Amino acid sequence: MILKEYFKTNGLMMGWILLGLTFFWIVMLIVLPQLYMFELSFHPHLPPPEMGGPNDYLTLENYKYLAFGAEGNPDGYNKVDLAVFIRTLTAAAFVTVVDLLLCYPIAYYLGQSTGGGFVRLLVLLLIIPYWINEILRAFAFKIIFGDSGVLNEFLMFFAVIDGPIDFIRANVALYAGLGYAYILLMIFPMYNVIESLDRNQIEAARDMGAPWWMIHKRIVIPYAKPGISSGCTMVFMLSAGALAAPQILGGPSSLWFTQLVYQWFNTGGNWPQAAAYAIVLLVACLIIVLSVMKLFKVNMGDIGK
Amino acid sequence: MKSESLLIRIGLALYLIMFFTYLIGPLILMSITAFNSAAFPQITPWEVLSFEWFPKLFNDDRIINGLKYSLIVGFFTVILSVSMGLAGALILTQIWPKMRATYYTIIIAPILVPGVVIGISTLVFWARINTMLGLEPDSFLANGIFLTVLGQSTFIASYCMLVFVARMQRYDTGLTEAALDLGASHVKAFRRIQLPFLMPAMASSAVLAFLASFENYNTTIFTHQKFATLTIVLSQKVRYGIDPSISALAFIIVCLTVFFALLNEVLNRRKQLAVANGAPVEAVTKGFKLPRFFSGNPAAIMFAVFVVGAIAVITFAQVYDPEPAKQVFKEDKRAKQKIAIEVMQQKALDQQREKQMKGPKIFESTDKKKSGENPGQETFGSVFKTDNLEEAAGTTNKTEAVGKNPGKSAFGSIWKSGNLDEIAPKDEKGESN
């Protein structure tokens, strides 16, 4: 009945094309690959011909490995990988918070200004770095933060420091690069929401004698909440899932969790193990984002606006 | 009150300056390094203005191939993700209201799933399909380009879908009804009325999809197999040794971005002006004192300046020959180095003397260091060739110290980092003298 209506609306051919494309996208690209990866993470590492053969069985050993490490591990748990996991999530959260603090004033300024030529120029300037390749952006930070990078040379020239500081090892480069990489995804959701805030509301509050922090606390921030949460979600997920920036800007001793996944996958060739790690990353990120969204009472529908 | 608002203004201005320095500064610095003849991308020390990294870039086969694969992948990704995004958005408007939220969550989810997860899942899933169908391991389904297009489209289609949904929210369904009322079939109404309305969204989602595909790394690194796209090639280059030809590439990309951003701005502004005056574009742009293109359009002026600047730079690069300047630089450097080395020698001699005075035990302990410096002096003349100099000139401070006592091979084994660090500050002084 409804399908009949549907084909009447779209026409037979177009109806099928639409259904086919959506089906392909949802089933073949989104749902099944994730499910299969999930399933694979419960299998042992076998050469491809033996997969599904008699040596194949379901196991939790890939997850156990993340928690407890290899058998006979003296620590009792997988100290290294778990530390990487926790550091990745906390660092991503840190980057998110810094981006939020950095971007809120800009988003507010751009959103509430009356859109003259100057503001348009600023928006243009905001967009340009975003279209530069992620790798090149990381590369730029490597140039800046390297031992003989611009920053070290600058500081030494003015004799602030005696010898070069190893920004890479201290992860300064990495955090700066990650914050930089996703800064736009923080600004634009906030900017879009704040732009739609009626200026009169702010004027009215000011008229009633509210100080500026009160205006933000009671009017702007509650209104901008969907934008803020959307921006934070994007930045957090992308930072936690970043691979290029840690590979290029990360210090030799500080791994990112995605790098472990990459190592299992490419260097180790152990797909099930990599799948398990990827699942853990995905689930952890989703739990964090969903609980934060719940905490701030924001809907899924607000994401991506 | 007045002074307070002035304070706020100054604070805001400072903040804006800092923020945009953070945003734009790295790109400018990176671009500048493309014009330094030093072998390592750096600004200080500045050697000689040079365009040599551009030809080097264009002659790099891996980069060229990467670009080729990026374009191929981008092309198919645009087609697949724009059509899937449009289909998804159209279905969203027609699906049972009860299912809408679930459906939306599913098609928006790929944006939130980390790229590495999408990359891995795409690869393992299609590898499984491949074995299930009993195909060869190098079949079409295992092809790197095929997998990369699918992996990228998984989430890029979500971006496109969002663009379409945003546009559709502004669509007046009354228009479709009007068309139906005038006798059009549903299909005709869609093609003639709604689809044209969606065209701008189609264009912008296509651009978005292409750029997202072009710069994607996290997913592509897992799916590309032997077809390394430009981004993958770049990442490998950046991770294992870098040279300014990457800066050159970055500079080109920055310029293209600025070019298109300004062009877009100009065209938008022009359209706006036309609408504001309530007349067709031709009417507005007719009969102004300024060339009509620029009237009331600062972006257009910037755009023109940009184009003229670009042409000037390119022309200059054709004519400009960095060799004489390089020669001068080398002479200069050689002179400085001579001084530096003399100073060092002097110091070393002084030290030696001092130590000798203090006693034989200490002398023995510094013997190694002394011998390390001496070979440098001996081989100085023979090793000091331009090639070596150039190679060593633009590396880190540490290696620079090596460069200034040329002939890495001659005493690389002796100059260990511990010794090096001690020398480096001295060297610095020597140079600033």
Place this chain on the structure above:
Amino acid sequence: MSSGVDVDLKNLWIKFGDFVAVRDANVHINGGDFFSFLGGSGCGKTTILRAVSGFLDPAEGEILIGGNNMVGKGPNERPTALIFQNLALFPLMTVWENITFSLEVAGATLGERRKRADELLDMIALPDQGNKLPSQLSGGQKQRVAIARALCAEPDVLLLDEPLSALDLKLRHHMRAELREIQQRVGITFIYITHDQGEALTMSDNIAVMRTAVIDQIADGKSIYDDPSTSFVASFVGTNNLFRGKVTDISEGIATIDTNRSGTLRARVSTGATGKLGVGDDAMMFIRPEAFSIVDQKTETGTQIAANVQRSEFEGTSYNVYTEGNGGKEISVSVTNRGDAHMYDSGAALNLEFDPQRAVVVPAGELASE
């Protein structure tokens, strides 16, 4: 162009889930009439229009156009054309493409379309504007283009959904005349939806006044105004003074009402209410402000009300006098300015006399909300 096609709604029910939007509507519209549905917002008038044009199906009943039942047919299969409230001109098509869209759908050649477009552009007095985009036209011009687009489809019935509501007052008055003129020229049936009684009264041959989901009265403008069938119609159309009371006598179409505060009054029973009122029933009596005349002589015939002037205003063609009757009863009076009328001082005592034939009595019922 075909003309004079009747439209009939028979026992029409329209529901949205459990909500009844239109309850048992029965309407006969003569071919070639300018017919209006008049009602407040949310009364169901637009719903009826959408059912006639085919955008929604009735729960029960029939919609006949020229005697053919249209229920179940899509909007593209009906001989109707709708002019939308916001006009719904296609923004990406030029004016002439908009106008001849129905021909394009029918597969006409470019030459035919351009020719027809020129004819219609001449008719709406916008020659040489065909190559503009709708966004480059003024409000009134857009209006005319929308009409031309609808007429180009050569419909038997033209449906108009408050098309003038977006225009400013002056243009609205001008377009009323223009619409009426076009209707008379093409001679097809117009069905017009409006909440503006001025539009309905000036343009229509017949008007259906709608209360929530229900049609209260179908008649020409004069009858709607002077002879309302229900208390709703009486209070909705124009200004009226209401007197509540009980019927004490009915003879020869004249009812005697015992009102609470204004004593016993006599008035004609409305044509639509004939037979629905008996002695002892609660009734409502309506007297138009202009039905009063101010007299010196006091009589006891049930056609006079004593009142004191509260305030009065001069409105050019008339004076509005606001008075207060017995027990604080507010009564407004309109005195035509014939040159000899004058302002009344506040507090002045007046005798308001009315002709019982110009006052109506209907059964007590719902009133139009203020």
